[in-house]
Amino acid sequence: MDKTLLEKFKDTLHTNGMKCTPARLLIFKEVYSSSEHFDADEIYFRMRREKKAVSRATVYRTLDLLVENGFVSRVNVGASQVHFENTLAQEHHEHLVCTQCGKIIEFSDKVIEKQQNLICEEHDFFPTKHNLIIFGLCDKCRKRNN
Amino acid sequence: MDKTLLEKFKDTLHTNGMKCTPARLLIFKEVYSSSEHFDADEIYFRMRREKKAVSRATVYRTLDLLVENGFVSRVNVGASQVHFENTLAQEHHEHLVCTQCGKIIEFSDKVIEKQQNLICEEHDFFPTKHNLIIFGLCDKCRKRNN
DNA sequence: ACTGTAATTGAAACTCATTCTCATTTAGAA
DNA sequence: TTCTAAATGAGAATGAGTTTCAATTACAGT
Ligand SMILES: [Mn+2]
Ligand SMILES: [Mn+2]
Ligand SMILES: [Zn+2]
Ligand SMILES: [Zn+2]
Numbered sequence: 001m002d003k004t005l006l007e008k009f010k011d012t013l014h015t016n017g018m019k020c021t022p023a024r025l026l027i028f029k030e031v032y033s034s035s036e037h038f039d040a041d042e043i044y045f046r047m048r049r050e051k052k053a054v055s056r057a058t059v060y061r062t063l064d065l066l067v068e069n070g071f072v073s074r075v076n077v078g079a080s081q082v083h084f085e086n087t088l089a090q091e092h093h094e095h096l097v098c099t100q101c102g103k104i105i106e107f108s109d110k111v112i113e114k115q116q117n118l119i120c121e122e123h124d125f126f127p128t129k130h131n132l133i134i135f136g137l138c139d140k141c142r143k144r145n146n
Numbered sequence: 147m148d149k150t151l152l153e154k155f156k157d158t159l160h161t162n163g164m165k166c167t168p169a170r171l172l173i174f175k176e177v178y179s180s181s182e183h184f185d186a187d188e189i190y191f192r193m194r195r196e197k198k199a200v201s202r203a204t205v206y207r208t209l210d211l212l213v214e215n216g217f218v219s220r221v222n223v224g225a226s227q228v229h230f231e232n233t234l235a236q237e238h239h240e241h242l243v244c245t246q247c248g249k250i251i252e253f254s255d256k257v258i259e260k261q262q263n264l265i266c267e268e269h270d271f272f273p274t275k276h277n278l279i280i281f282g283l284c285d286k287c288r289k290r291n292n
Numbered sequence: 293a294c295t296g297t298a299a300t301t302g303a304a305a306c307t308c309a310t311t312c313t314c315a316t317t318t319a320g321a322a
Numbered sequence: 323t324t325c326t327a328a329a330t331g332a333g334a335a336t337g338a339g340t341t342t343c344a345a346t347t348a349c350a351g352t
Contacts, residue, residue: 019319019328021209040310055331058229060310076222080307080339096271105269111261116280123251124285125242139270145211165299165348186339201302206339226310227338 003086005032005071012069021053027062029088030071037104039081076131077104094131098138100145105138151178151217158215163207173208182240183250185227202265218222222277223250231288240277251284272291 011027013020019119030043044059054062061086068073075083077097094112096105112132118129137145155174159166172221176189176198190205209230212218220231223243240258242251254272283291 014249017328021319021329023330027181035179035249057311057332060329061329096266096273098271099274105271107265107269109261109265112258115255115257115261117277119253119255120242120280120282123242123253124288125251125280125282127242127280127282128245130278132262132276134266134271134273134276135269136266136273136275137171142270143274167300167348185299203303203340204301209301274319 006008009069009071016069018065024062024065025057026052026054027059028066028071030085031063031066032088035074035086035088035090037077037083037085039079039083041081053099076133078133078135094133096134096136096138098141099135100137103140105140155215155217158217162215164211169204170211172198172200172207173205174212174217177209177212177230181232181236182227183221183231183232186226186230187214187227191250222279224279224281240279241282242280242282244287245281246283248285249284249286 003104006025006028009025010020012018013024018024026047027043030047030050031038040059040063041064042054044056045055047053063072064113067074067084070087072084072086075085075095077083077095078099090106093106093108096107098104114131116127119125150173152174155171156166158164161171165194172193173189176193177184186202186205186209189209190200191200193199195204209218212221213230214235218232219228221231221241223229223241224245236252239252239254242253244250256287262273262276265271
């Protein structure tokens with residue numbers, strides 16, 4: 001976890017008149033401790049296990065805060081809970097989700113992005129965000145199935 | 147609502163050993179009474195208003211049944227409830243969703259579909275389903291905003 | 293048409309993720 | 323150090339959807 005990033009987070013808190021609390025810093029660090037996708041409860045339980053417990057409410061509240069400030073993004077992986085990922089190294093990308101083992105493959109594609117813009121123009125639509133998710137079977141699961 | 151379609155539904159029920167009940171037929175007709183996207187509770191309340199009340203549980207159960215048999219598909223429009231649409235006239239398509247007025251524009255695009263397949267091949271991934279949703283502002287809302 | 297029975301239904305209880313409430317604590321400005 | 327608005331934690335509340343189960347019903351077999 002990049003040191004300057006933590007500073008950037010602290011700056012964000014400061015310039016928005018929000019308090020720089022232990023709970024927020026711990027959650028921030030937890031979120032940036034891996035580059036996997038995660039949900040709120042995963043963070044909650046990882047933190048308790050590591051004896052850095054904060055309340056569920058605070059986890060949810062802080063994740064919202066991180067999303068609003070671009071440190072984390074919400075990811076749709078077809079699950080019943082909202083999933084997240086930190087925005088450390090990754091540029092904008094989409095996901096392939098294996099419906100058998102849950103493996104997630106990330107990709108980004110210029111052709112698709114460009115085509116989306118064309119479509120929006122055609123419909124006089126101003127795009128702000130998009131979400132492409134492809135469900136299927138990863139190589140291993142396909143082989144395993146036979 | 148096409149007559150042969152109702153027959154097709156009845157056939158499906160029959161060949162799957164399921165009973166052809168009034169509740170199921172009413173829900174089926176309600177679902178095919180418009181081509182808008184809808185959620186379970188919309189169906190539930192429309193039916194009560196029209197004095198064709200069935201229980202919420204039956205609405206949910208029947209919608210699942212309709213999805214499993216291809217009469218209805220689940221649609222992600224970024225809402226907190228699951229949305230559906232009947233599969234009457236539409237081929238497979240994606241959605242532009244106006245985040246201001248809720249307007250939904252449908253589109254389908256060969257280039258994107260083809261590109262998705264290429265990407266899946268590259269990752270040795272066997273796609274079964276996908277979902278593309280573009281959020282933004284429709285023409286009217288953009289103008290209205292200024 | 294009548295029966296028997298397994299499928300279906302409705303009502304209400306339940307689940308589970310997330311949000312809200314509110315009394316208590318605390319960061320940080322003065 | 324003091325003061326106060328912001329933040330926190332515990333648990334209650336919410337809301338979509340699912341499950342349970344006793345009562346009803348479609349319909350296959352007679
Ligand atoms: Mn990702
Ligand atoms: Mn549609
Ligand atoms: Zn897999
Ligand atoms: Zn609009």
